[in-house]
Amino acid sequence: MRIVVDSDKCEGHNRCYSLAPELVEVDDYGYATAKGDGVVPPGLEEKARLAVDNCPEFAITLVDD
Amino acid sequence: MSASVDADSGLPTTSPVDDWPTDYDIFDADYVTDPYPIWDDLRGECPVAHTERWGGSWLPTRYEDVVEMARMVPVLSSTDPIVVRPPDAASDVPGGYHTVNAPPISSDPPVHTWSRRLILPWFSPKATAEHEPFTRELCNRLIDEVIDTGRIDGAQQYAQQIPPRVIAKLLGVDGAKADEFTEWVRGVLELGLTNPALRQKSRELIRNFFMSEIADRQKNPSDDLISEMLRTEIDGKPLDLVHIAGTCNLMLVAGIDTTWSSIGSALWHLATHDDDRRRLVDDPALIPTAVEELLRAYSPVTMARVVSEDVDFNGCPMKAGDKVLMNFPAANRDPEAFENPNDVIIDRQRNRHVAFGVGIHRCAGSNLARMEMQVSIEEFLRRIPEFSLDDSATVTWAGGQVRGPRQLSLVF
Numbered sequence: 001m002r003i004v005v006d007s008d009k010c011e012g013h014n015r016c017y018s019l020a021p022e023l024v025e026v027d028d029y030g031y032a033t034a035k036g037d038g039v040v041p042p043g044l045e046e047k048a049r050l051a052v053d054n055c056p057e058f059a060i061t062l063v064d065d
Numbered sequence: 066m067s068a069s070v071d072a073d074s075g076l077p078t079t080s081p082v083d084d085w086p087t088d089y090d091i092f093d094a095d096y097v098t099d100p101y102p103i104w105d106d107l108r109g110e111c112p113v114a115h116t117e118r119w120g121g122s123w124l125p126t127r128y129e130d131v132v133e134m135a136r137m138v139p140v141l142s143s144t145d146p147i148v149v150r151p152p153d154a155a156s157d158v159p160g161g162y163h164t165v166n167a168p169p170i171s172s173d174p175p176v177h178t179w180s181r182r183l184i185l186p187w188f189s190p191k192a193t194a195e196h197e198p199f200t201r202e203l204c205n206r207l208i209d210e211v212i213d214t215g216r217i218d219g220a221q222q223y224a225q226q227i228p229p230r231v232i233a234k235l236l237g238v239d240g241a242k243a244d245e246f247t248e249w250v251r252g253v254l255e256l257g258l259t260n261p262a263l264r265q266k267s268r269e270l271i272r273n274f275f276m277s278e279i280a281d282r283q284k285n286p287s288d289d290l291i292s293e294m295l296r297t298e299i300d301g302k303p304l305d306l307v308h309i310a311g312t313c314n315l316m317l318v319a320g321i322d323t324t325w326s327s328i329g330s331a332l333w334h335l336a337t338h339d340d341d342r343r344r345l346v347d348d349p350a351l352i353p354t355a356v357e358e359l360l361r362a363y364s365p366v367t368m369a370r371v372v373s374e375d376v377d378f379n380g381c382p383m384k385a386g387d388k389v390l391m392n393f394p395a396a397n398r399d400p401e402a403f404e405n406p407n408d409v410i411i412d413r414q415r416n417r418h419v420a421f422g423v424g425i426h427r428c429a430g431s432n433l434a435r436m437e438m439q440v441s442i443e444e445f446l447r448r449i450p451e452f453s454l455d456d457s458a459t460v461t462w463a464g465g466q467v468r469g470p471r472q473l474s475l476v477f
Contacts, residue, residue: 011423011424011425011427012185012427013427013431014190014431014432017190018190018353018435026190028185028186028189029182029185029186030185030189030432050415053415053416053417054357054415054417055417056132056417056418056423056427057423057424058417
């Protein structure tokens with residue numbers, strides 16, 4: 001499972017960052033990107049889902065490679 | 066529409082509303098104190114209501130509609146974001162609405178894009194975390210003052226005291242003027258909405274204050290936001306001083322009433338819901354989640370847009386010049402978007418609330434506001450775990466642009 005942040009949609013709410021700092025990082029402006037290659041380590045799947053389900057911009061998705 | 070002000074409640078008195086879908090009044094006493102059933106009715110009956118009151122406006126109540134409208138840039142323009150139109154140009158004062166704006170909130174792209182980028186780093190999670198120790202100490206000082214008395218006005222002696230000092234610190238201005246800042250901001254955003262003379266006077270006071278601060282920083286630069294803006298160049302030219310004053314105006318106006326109202330509403334909820342309060346006392350790690358739910362359920366802010374060209378929105382014939390009230394609080398109570406929206410579920414896990422707006426005008430200070438809410442609730446519950454409303458006192462609410470308690474007498 002991989003977490004993907006659509007940078008065109010992200011408006012910097014930082015909800016994902018506060019819920020799943022292991023999976024996303026934010027730049028100096030508050031805009032989010034997936035950490036590293038975005039692969040969700042075992043045990044963090046629920047955090048990944050929370051990041052998706054709390055984004056007001058629907059900017060985050062989970063993909064199965 | 067002209068209105069007088071009720072001496073007891075401080076709310077404007079206008080003619081009663083007979084038909085909410087066609088004649089709503091955001092300053093109606095029932096709407097201010099308990100808007101939720103009104104929104105529920107409107108959502109079912111007429112999801113985008115209209116009124117001629119207060120200069121005329123449209124009022125969406127569905128989540129989907131509010132979000133769609135927030136993305137209709139620049140057809141729904143942000144050039145006039147206050148819910149009641151400013152006094153006309155002929156009566157303008159130095160620093161009034163026709164000379165000093167509040168970018169980026171009062172702008173559309175392209176000005177919005179660079180003026181927002183200019184301030185965002187000051188409100189990133191990392192930047193706002195730097196203000197946390199100060200905020201925590203401030204909360205404790207406020208509690209120290211009342212802890213032996215067994216009572217506190219949660220709105221006036223606590224919630225109201227926090228944001229002006231935090232924003233003053235960020236701006237690099239004198240926090241001892243916090244009460245004045247609050248008075249000016251209420252003059253612009255709350256009491257002034259129904260009192261044009263007060264609104265103009267408050268704008269002028271804010272403008273004069275910041276022009277003087279800017280003049281000082283030109284001579285004595287420091288590391289604060291005002292000095293940073295003075296060092297900033299856009300397209301090779303220094304920022305216009307009026308733009309800087311406008312952004313400072315925004316910081317003050319947007320940073321005070323809003324967060325104060327959120328903290329106050331949270332305290333009101335915790336005073337009236339013992340189970341939720343005790344749960345957070347027992348498990349403070351839940352507070353960040355609870356803050357999001359309290360933001361959803363008691364969203365304080367309604368912003369406005371102005372229609373820049375005639376547009377039909379789901380059958381509503383919006384004309385250029387009409388106002389649209391971005392009813393984020395009602396969106397957050399929409400059953401299509403939230404399960405049991407009128408229940409406060411203190412550990413609600415899935416919560417795409419739009420209390421801070423959505424789209425390009427997402428509240429730039431949202432990280433700061435969240436930090437202030439979390440810290441203020443953590444410290445209040447840690448020091449005063451058991452409290453309730455003072456039954457002998459009345460809770461009063463302000464509304465219109467920003468909704469929250471203004472008198473909140475608590476006993477412990």
